[in-house]
Amino acid sequence: MKLTDGIVAIAGAGRMGRGIALTFAYQGYEVYLMDIKKREKNEFEQLYIQSFEEIKNQLNILVYGNVVPQESVNRVLDRVKICRDDDETLEWEKIDIFFEAVPEVKEIKQEVFQRFCSKIPKKTPIASTTSTFLVDDLAEFVTNNERFMNSHWLNPAHLIPLVEVSAGSNTSEQAIQKMFTLLESIGKTPVRCAPSPGFIVPRIQALAMNEAARLIEDGVASANDVDKAIRNGFGIRFAVMGLLEFIDWGGADTLFHASNYLKSELQSDRFAPPMIIEEKMKNGEIGMKVKKGFYEFDGKDIDNYQLQTLTKFVDLLQHLGFLTVQEKDRVR
16 A cells, blocks of 8 residues: 655666666656766667666566566556656645665765755755765765655566665654665665664675685686575575574584685684674573573473474575475485
8 A cells, every 4th residue: 555645756877776666666656767867868868768678578477477467568668757857747745755875976866955954844854875874974975864864675676575774863763764664665675773883784795795706716606506596595594584582593603613714714803703793692582492592491381482484495495496396206
């Protein structure tokens, strides 16, 4: 169900802006996808065609995956108005939420906020989709900045459920709750994080990708085998369990000893366990087997929790074709 009859406005008609526009449009919202660059008429027409075709192509993929029915494609496309911000037909007073999705250049973001804040309603929540700047670094450019926050979407924005939401020093709880409610209403999974470089996923992702590259650099395996190991081992587990949940499942003591071994053998402090793991070792809070780790397991039906988790894992493996349902007799 739509939470508002207002318009979702997105400044920036690049890949992120198009993905966000598609997400809201196929959930029934009217969308302004606004180009912020000064272009000649023919240049804008080219951008219009390119943006429209990309959104249509992504919709067709959703049709192919039985997410969107074929007969709704044109209706979804009709909800997206690809436009310039100086378009005189824009109904600024109806904009109910505003996303900034322009290049990661502070001066460009500053210019966009200063240009748009005077046009949209004073209580309309404003969110930057930045993956670089902390929220307070940009809040100074926003009038009534109690409505301002970062909302970091992951590409492809219309497919990845996660949106990382970061409040600034002045962000009101009302604005945060409106953003969470709206994102949840379109099938997204918002998480809240403090203003910190890299948010959650990019910070973890950077370490993992750099380590994968080092494996090639050190001659440990081929690129194909590293990626095969990630797809069939590392990644598939964390589609079911979170990293911290996985630590509790196996035990922080396992991570502690493995980390120190790698630190010693590879002679690199990048493998050293963080202080929080050392503290959990000291306090005996090493996970599920002692009923306390990053999560509390006291009073929890652990057998049922393990059963549900492993059932999800089996379902995923079967869906990906890694498990067969037919019992096979060994040839003797």
